[in-house]
Amino acid sequence: MDASRVQILRVGQEADGQRLDNFLLRHLKGLPKSRTYRIVRKGEVRINGCRVKPSTRLKLGDLVRIPPIRDLREKSSAVGNFRDLESIILHEDDNLIVLNKPAGMAVHGGSGVSAGVIETIRRARTDLSSAELVHRLDRATSGCLMIAKRRHYLKVLQDSLRQPGTITKTYEAVVHGRWRHSKLVIEEPLLTNSRSNGERHTRVHPDGKPARTLVRCKIAGDDLSLIEVKPMTGRTHQIRVHCRWQRHAIVGDDRYGDKDADKCLKVRPGRMLLHAKQLIIPSMDNYDSIEVTASLDTAFRTFLESTLIK
Structure with missing residues (x-):
């Protein structure tokens, strides 16, 4: 163009x-x-x-x-080439690809990244030139990322994501402090604003949109806890903000986290410890059910073994 x-x-x-x-x-x-x-x-x-x-x-x-766009400059890319992506494909069929997205990999170009996951896939494979992200993961979050190959299936999945409980997304996170509840439902409304630099910031606010997050504590340590999280709504940065609201910020979260607590860690993970662990899509509209699990990366696993898993 x-x-x-x-x-x-x-x-x-x-x-x-x-x-x-x-x-x-x-x-x-x-x-x-x-x-x-x-x-x-x-x-x-x-x-x-x-x-x-x-x-x-x-x-x-x-x-x-x-309009005329001048000075399009190539910037550093967080994604190398499609061979890098092929190695992290967890599931592929005629309609869908599910990746185990690494932490630090952008899903879209922009903000200093010339090409994210979706642009790289479109360029590398002609049969995926019309592929679309079904949802997004923050750049710092790892785990299951859905990419639709066909527009009809994209609409089916996105419509299902708007209906709580249809598609199940399960995350794991390490948070600061001793989580006080074995199970907890967080229902705090979330308001998202765009800042002058184009970044979005979310906070708990009475004028926000309804948000619901289910949390189960897997391991409660003295200073750190491992939790399993199921967001029942899809608000921007929902898990990160709801954890912070509970005064249990996610380890390594540079936007909503606890920087002082991060500095006191004896072991530094080098990433935000939030991982989209599992995805369950039920059969619908003549499409088969799908269940995908994404393994933790070395940094996340090593941190757990050094702190919470004895």
């Missing part, structure tokens, strides 16, 4: 129903996400001649105007 002149793109079947921001991130590879949102807010991107929002859904046949 020639980014130095105005482009008019007609929406094809593969992009029908896609959010505008995701469409732009795919076509403007290397452009920081914050700048992508800025050109939409300024009205430089238009659909059928009209101003739109980043969340606008595209329709088949829409004409998307993209």
